[in-house]
Amino acid sequence: MTKADLASKIRSKVGLSATGSMTYANLFFDFVKSEVEEEITIKFNGFGSFTVKEKKARKGRNPQTGETIIISERKVLKFKPSVVLKSEVNKKYKNGPNR
Incomplete structure (x- = not known):
């Protein structure tokens, strides 16, 4: 799955525009990236942890x-x-x- 695929799934589930859903996907990945750069453990309940x-x-x-x-x-x-x-x-x- 690519970032574009994720944005497309967000768009279909939530009803956002293509640019809006891509913005949310980018924000999510930027958040995860910034947290792991600071060596903070990220836990997603029911999914896993980084x-x-x-x-x-x-x-x-x-x-x-x-x-x-x-x-x-x-x-x-x-x-x-x-x-x-x-x-x-x-x-x-x-x-x-x-x-």
Whole structure:
């Protein structure tokens, strides 16, 4: 799903104009971005949470050359889905996937 798809769904559900719905989509993403930049955990009840975690420096290997390298420490954004979201996603697999 793209940002334009999200704006289209907002437009169809709420009845806003195309520019209005795109404005709301942009505001949402700007809010999430600014909060995670400040390392604030964002929790959406029934959906999940976004957190910033620190990864320490570690040894790695260049897969093309086999050379050992040091991967620098960095911050990563993690998403943890809620139990509600997990159960909704896995609901159709309750009796095994239909293949």
